Amino acid sequence: MKQKAVFFFFSFFFILKINAQCAMCRAVLESGEDQSAAEGINDGIIFLMAIPYILVAAIAYFIYLKYSKSKSLKK
Template sequence: MKRRIIFFISFLFIFIKSNAQCAMCRAVLESEEGQTAAEGINDGIVYLMAIPYILVAGIGYFIYKKYNSLKK
């Protein structure tokens, strides 16, 4: 089970490419000639978005483990 969770999280970070820009950021960055700044902004937004999900998943995991240890 633990390996599946680690694989799923790794899959999300490595293989999924998202466009996570707001409309105003997209308009400004698309007007540039080079797309390197837009890609950097996208990556930064995705990383910032992932942190709360990782924290909630970690807290949920510890609660799950604590609950199961109390059952035994």
């Protein structure tokens, strides 16, 4: 029960921090006349989004190689 409470506590504050950051980014982008800041933030979002997918794909590939080698050795 204590672990659930700790998980809820950290999740709650993590969500609050994410929402605060998004509100600040939105305010900066809406107030600016030039679109260079918006393009920079969009590029940053794409970069931050791509890295976890690349890491997960690499891990899945190595797991696939491990299991395919073990199946070929059993034949």
